[in-house]
Each structure stands twice: as structure tokens, then as C-alpha cells.
Amino acid sequence: MLCFGKEVDEENFSYSFFTSPEIILGTTNLTNQQKILYRRRFMKKLYSVRKLKHYFAIMYYVQKFLSTTLGVAIPALLSIQYYYDNGLDNPIYWSAWALSLFGGFVSGYGNIFKVDDRFFLLKTIYQKMKFEGWSFLLLCKKYDMKMENGEKMKHNQLFTMFMESIEQIIDDYKRSDMAAIMEVSNKSEEEVLEMQQRAMSEPQNEQLHSENERENMEIVGQHIENNRLNLPNLHVSPETQELQMRFKDVMSKRPYIGGQV
Numbered sequence: 001m002l003c004f005g006k007e008v009d010e011e012n013f014s015y016s017f018f019t020s021p022e023i024i025l026g027t028t029n030l031t032n033q034q035k036i037l038y039r040r041r042f043m044k045k046l047y048s049v050r051k052l053k054h055y056f057a058i059m060y061y062v063q064k065f066l067s068t069t070l071g072v073a074i075p076a077l078l079s080i081q082y083y084y085d086n087g088l089d090n091p092i093y094w095s096a097w098a099l100s101l102f103g104g105f106v107s108g109y110g111n112i113f114k115v116d117d118r119f120f121l122l123k124t125i126y127q128k129m130k131f132e133g134w135s136f137l138l139l140c141k142k143y144d145m146k147m148e149n150g151e152k153m154k155h156n157q158l159f160t161m162f163m164e165s166i167e168q169i170i171d172d173y174k175r176s177d178m179a180a181i182m183e184v185s186n187k188s189e190e191e192v193l194e195m196q197q198r199a200m201s202e203p204q205n206e207q208l209h210s211e212n213e214r215e216n217m218e219i220v221g222q223h224i225e226n227n228r229l230n231l232p233n234l235h236v237s238p239e240t241q242e243l244q245m246r247f248k249d250v251m252s253k254r255p256y257i258g259g260q261v
Contacts, residue, residue, distance in 0.1 A: 145158065
């Protein structure tokens with residue numbers, strides 16, 4: 001197989017650049033210094049991202065497995081606990097309690113470490129870096145560039161452009177990872193502010209409610225008093241007497257405003 005003007009074994013070339021990076025680098029015209037930078041920056045970072053991706057993949061699937069299993073097992077255990085004694089010696093009750101506690105820890109730690117977000121983020125970054133690496137090695141996509149004389153540009157001429165793309169991907173990963181971490185703290189701060197605003201608004205709502213109730217009582221009491229003056233011989237029911245007493249009590253507590261009580 002002829003690739004980039006060099007004879008390459010087709011079987012070896014089919015390997016990924018993880019197993020045989022030297023064979024693939026041999027197909028390029030990169031200088032020794034560029035090859036060193038390629039290995040120490042791009043390959044080393046790609047290895048670390050793949051390693052982190054594997055760790056978070058294990059954590060992600062274990063968390064999903066435990067959450068699904070416990071979500072089915074706990075209600076099933078609680079549904080049959082009544083076949084045993086209802087005392088504290090009931091093994092089904094304590095088993096369900098222990099599993100619920102364990103499931104709470106699994107869910108809580110998963111939210112703290114943002115396992116879901118980091119797993120998908122690392123998976124995306126890993127695929128982007130692999131795509132960028134293969135595009136550069138094969139001189140395709142954005143690396144398929146030609147000079148002014150129409151000749152196709154080679155690897156050593158596009159190496160700076162390739163490393164800039166890799167650094168941009170790494171920088172995007174760090175920013176996204178930091179945003180996922182800060183999301184929990186920002187959410188906690190918003191909850192605290194909401195609780196403070198709610199606590200400050202409750203006394204104002206209570207004061208407004210009491211003022212409205214007092215005004216309604218004044219209107220009802222005035223209406224009853226007018227009826228009593230217009231009809232002096234009218235028999236007053238116990239309910240009316242109670243409203244009159246409440247009206248007098250409200251009027252006695254009314255503040256002094258403008259020379260009127």
C-alpha cells in the first residue's frame with residue numbers, strides 16, 4: 001500500500017495510533033521535533049482522556065445499574081414486609097431501610113461528582129480528539145489545503161494548525177468541566193437566596209392579611225350598627241351580637257389617625 005509517497009504494510013496501517021503510533025508517524029514528513037511534540041502533547045493527552053473516560057464509564061453504568069435495581073427491589077420488599085411481624089425484628093423492614101440508605105448515597109455521590117455530565121463530556125472530547133488526529137494524519141477535511149501554486153500542503157506545514165486545534169479542544173473541555181462543577185454550588189446559592197426572599201416576604205403578607213381582615217370587620221360592624229339604629233325594636237340574634245362584639249374589639253385596637261379613632 002502506497003500512502004503519502006511511502007510504502008506501508010496494509011496490515012500495520014490498519015492499526016490505531018494507540019497500538020502503533022510510530023508506524024503511522026512514519027507515513028508523515030514531520031520533523032523529529034514535531035514528532036516529539038505530537039507524542040508528548042497530543043498522544044499523552046489522548047491517553048489521559050481515554051483513561052478518565054473509562055473510569056467515568058464504569059461509575060456511570062454501575063450507578064445506573066444500582067439505581068434501577070434498587071428502584072425495583074425496595075418497593076418489592078416493602079410490599080411483602082407485612083407477612084412478618086411488624087416489630088423491630090422484621091428483617092424485611094431493615095433490609096429495605098438499608099437498601100434505601102445505600103441508594104440515597106449512590107444517587108447523592110453521583111450528583112456531587114457529576115458522573116453523568118462528565119462521562120458524556122469526556123466521551124465527546126475523546127471522539128473530537130481522535131477525529132482531529134485522523135484528519136491530520138490523512139490530510140482530509142480542513143487539512144486538505146493547497147498552496148498558491150496548487151500543490152497540496154504536507155504534514156509539517158499543517159502541524160501548527162493541528163496543535164492549535166488540539167489546544168482549543170482541551171481548553172473547551174476544561175471550561176465545560178469547570179462549568180459542570182460550579183453548577184452545584186450556583187444552584188445551592190440560588191436556593192438560599194430564594195429561602196431568604198421567602199422569609200422576608202412572609203411577615204409582609206401576614207401584615208397585609210391582618211389589615212384586610214380588620215377593614216372587612218369594620219365594614220360589617222358599621223353595617224350592623226346602622227341596622228340597629230334604624231330598627232331599634234328589632235331582636236338581635238346571637239350571631240349579630242357576636243359580630244358587634246368583634247367590631248368593638250377591632251375598633252378598640254385601631255390606631256389613632258388624624259384625630260379619629
